[in-house]
Amino acid sequence: MGEAEIIKSGNQITLAHGSGGRLMHNLIRELFVKRFSNKFLDRMSDSAVLANPLNDEYDLCFTTDSYVVDPLFFPGGNIGSLAVCGTINDMAVEGATPLFLSCGFIIEEGLDIHILEEIADAMAKTAREAGVNIVTGDLKVVEKGHADKVFINTSGVGRRPKRLKLGVEFIRAGDKVLINGAFGEHGIAVLSARGNFELNMDIHSDCAPLHGIIAEILSASDGIHFMRDPTRGGIATTLNEIVAGTSSGITIDEASLPLKEETRAACEILGFDPLYLANEGKVIIVASESGAEKILDIMRRNPLGKDSRIIGKVTPEHAGKVVMKTLLGGHRIIDMLTGEQLPRIC
Amino acid sequence: MCLAVPMKIVKLTGTDAVVELGGVQRHINLALLSDSELKIGDYVIVHAGFAIQKLDNADAEERLKLLQEMLELL
Amino acid sequence: MRYMDEYRNPELGRKLLGKIEETLRKFPTKIAVMEVCGTHTMSIARAGIGRLLAGKVGLLSGPGCPVCVTPNDYMDRAVAWARCKDVIIATFGDMMKVPGSTSNLYREKVAGAQIAIVYSPLEAIGIAEACPSRKVIFLAIGFETTAPTIAATIKCAREKNLKNFFIHCGHKLVPPAMRALVNDPELRIDGFICPGHVSAIIGSHPYEFIAREYYIPCVITGFEPLDILEAVWMIVNQISRGNHATVEIQYTRAVKPAGNPNALSLMNEVFEPVDSIWRGLGTIPESGLIIQESYADFDAVKRMPVAVEETREHPACICGMILRGVRLPVDCPLFRTMCNPENPIGPCMVSSEGACAAYLKYENR
Numbered sequence: 007m008g009e010a011e012i013i014k015s016g017n018q019i020t021l022a023h024g025s026g027g028r029l030m031h032n033l034i035r036e037l038f039v040k041r042f043s044n045k046f047l048d049r050m051s052d053s054a055v056l057a058n059p060l061n062d063e064y065d066l067c068f069t070t071d072s073y074v075v076d077p078l079f080f081p082g083g084n085i086g087s088l089a090v091c092g093t094i095n096d097m098a099v100e101g102a103t104p105l106f107l108s109c110g111f112i113i114e115e116g117l118d119i120h121i122l123e124e125i126a127d128a129m130a131k132t133a134r135e136a137g138v139n140i141v142t143g144d145l146k147v148v149e150k151g152h153a154d155k156v157f158i159n160t161s162g163v164g165r166r167p168k169r170l171k172l173g174v175e176f177i178r179a180g181d182k183v184l185i186n187g188a189f190g191e192h193g194i195a196v197l198s199a200r201g202n203f204e205l206n207m208d209i210h211s212d213c214a215p216l217h218g219i220i221a222e223i224l225s226a227s228d229g230i231h232f233m234r235d236p237t238r239g240g241i242a243t244t245l246n247e248i249v250a251g252t253s254s255g256i257t258i259d260e261a262s263l264p265l266k267e268e269t270r271a272a273c274e275i276l277g278f279d280p281l282y283l284a285n286e287g288k289v290i291i292v293a294s295e296s297g298a299e300k301i302l303d304i305m306r307r308n309p310l311g312k313d314s315r316i317i318g319k320v321t322p323e324h325a326g327k328v329v330m331k332t333l334l335g336g337h338r339i340i341d342m343l344t345g346e347q348l349p350r351i352c
Numbered sequence: 353m354c355l356a357v358p359m360k361i362v363k364l365t366g367t368d369a370v371v372e373l374g375g376v377q378r379h380i381n382l383a384l385l386s387d388s389e390l391k392i393g394d395y396v397i398v399h400a401g402f403a404i405q406k407l408d409n410a411d412a413e414e415r416l417k418l419l420q421e422m423l424e425l426l
Numbered sequence: 427m428r429y430m431d432e433y434r435n436p437e438l439g440r441k442l443l444g445k446i447e448e449t450l451r452k453f454p455t456k457i458a459v460m461e462v463c464g465t466h467t468m469s470i471a472r473a474g475i476g477r478l479l480a481g482k483v484g485l486l487s488g489p490g491c492p493v494c495v496t497p498n499d500y501m502d503r504a505v506a507w508a509r510c511k512d513v514i515i516a517t518f519g520d521m522m523k524v525p526g527s528t529s530n531l532y533r534e535k536v537a538g539a540q541i542a543i544v545y546s547p548l549e550a551i552g553i554a555e556a557c558p559s560r561k562v563i564f565l566a567i568g569f570e571t572t573a574p575t576i577a578a579t580i581k582c583a584r585e586k587n588l589k590n591f592f593i594h595c596g597h598k599l600v601p602p603a604m605r606a607l608v609n610d611p612e613l614r615i616d617g618f619i620c621p622g623h624v625s626a627i628i629g630s631h632p633y634e635f636i637a638r639e640y641y642i643p644c645v646i647t648g649f650e651p652l653d654i655l656e657a658v659w660m661i662v663n664q665i666s667r668g669n670h671a672t673v674e675i676q677y678t679r680a681v682k683p684a685g686n687p688n689a690l691s692l693m694n695e696v697f698e699p700v701d702s703i704w705r706g707l708g709t710i711p712e713s714g715l716i717i718q719e720s721y722a723d724f725d726a727v728k729r730m731p732v733a734v735e736e737t738r739e740h741p742a743c744i745c746g747m748i749l750r751g752v753r754l755p756v757d758c759p760l761f762r763t764m765c766n767p768e769n770p771i772g773p774c775m776v777s778s779e780g781a782c783a784a785y786l787k788y789e790n791r
Binding site for chain 2: 464465490518545568572574578627
Binding site: 335 | 465544
């Protein structure tokens, strides 16, 4: 059987593809290595041997994340683009330059190979555009029912300047809270892709690698104290994580929250709160009061930050809590998300 | 039990309609308003995929105007 | 977004607040205004209105959401069906964490039950059509806003001649519950914010007994911040004028005095009133709905017999008194320790803006 035939679209992944034999090697080579191609991966050795990118100026940054999103495909991306962006962003918000990724696949027997091809295409494209190499990987196939189509783990290695002072301990009362644009879209895009609730809308996941825009602001300003990407649980959960157990609180201003009209509308119809929707291309930045405007300005010049806003500030009041000043001028305590957000009639 | 939103009718097909709010569209059922005269551009209050009442635009605008005028006299 | 954003205007809101404060200056004591709709509770919490009025108006949250009023036995039956291999439970999201005697739908889903969360009951019809070998049971809860939509859904199921679609009817009616509230000698309410969308269906006449027999002003209210503030102002004005209490409609853009006669007749064709148990309030006469005999084919209780565990209420839970506004969350022995948002025992904690969940958020230091 010719190699090309083995991975022809329309064929399905079988347990044999995970058995370590020729079938698996062909699959890995034709489907992944060809797409991710770089001098490390092309060797197809057991480990990638990477020249030491560190010198006295840098620390090593290392992270891992697993991706189990359902459905696999949604407007604006798929599990593959998520797997690359998510791990890049975990490094980017620490102030690191992402350098290398690994990827591990756990595939359910019976998955159509054409789906894997699309996922791999997305990963290759996203990684290439982000300037990051996928240098090593792994593939396992499990029996039908033992995984949900495909799970992906990506680990990432980057380097982070030692001089950077980023962390919760650098946050001060008076600091401003910024976000790089409208939020909630990823959450709604995944919902709409699930086909539930039969809403017709044009909302795309914001899935994007943020290390470029973050590098721009870090090089231009010393004022950044802390960054985090608000993924599951939305910006509400992330803001709570920042102040939980500290002597500071955060006040956000409802009037300054950037939201697309469709996101607002979908939330009104279903009874969702956009503060709790997942994002995959957003960063929350806590910056010094004096530096915030300049940082905002730089962010706005980047395509991934054109709708950046200052959305709130750090305060010595209501320690450990996040409070929103509502449009009306009232106050509302924004809790962390408990459980899953579900559509309601009440 | 009362989550319902005003949505604009963009398409009418007998017992059903397609309505829109902020660029989001959904098909809804008009069984509860089968004796109402509805046309494209009308607003209806939508709950659980059904139109439960037609929004009275004229009243809405008039009332808001009156409220504004009354509050200006503060 | 039209007919929504205009009612969120902060400047008008501030002026309304000013007007309310001005009128209340002459009042010797704080007035208590109760709303009886979970959607109002959410809107008030979202806009932070409670605290803006805190000085002179106490906003009470009455028994107004399906979470708050659905008793254990309804949920126990739903759980029993969920455990049947050939059953798909279709439900609004609200019901997933409502506690039963020993379990809830969320736990059953984790344990492998087939539970579909829908936005519209018509989606449940779609599921029944797509899965002919399964029995689809839709959990029909909600007040008079939702009941007509379920009536229309049942009629649709009949037209399609569906044999695998059933309704577990748990609908409740607002005016009888309000009568039970005002009959309670411990309760002191100076005004009611009446549910706007329930009233879009039932109109304003069903509330007149409250004004006429109990002298309590009623204002049928919309759900945007300006609607709620305007309604509070209307209540305050009624009290201030000292005339007979009346039922007024603030939400005139959606509520006519006669309501929606078409929807009402659909409701009356498919359902009939029955005495019903409300969590925390006990049995209220003629306050619930059951499916009429002519539509019994779609009644899950009649057509899908199932063994249900013995219903048990937690003996120490005082949600009932909290819902009626006669006790505070801190008066409950279970509050915070045994009953909290991660592990709610009573309905006041299940709903994210329920009296206890809200209290925990705002008062917890």
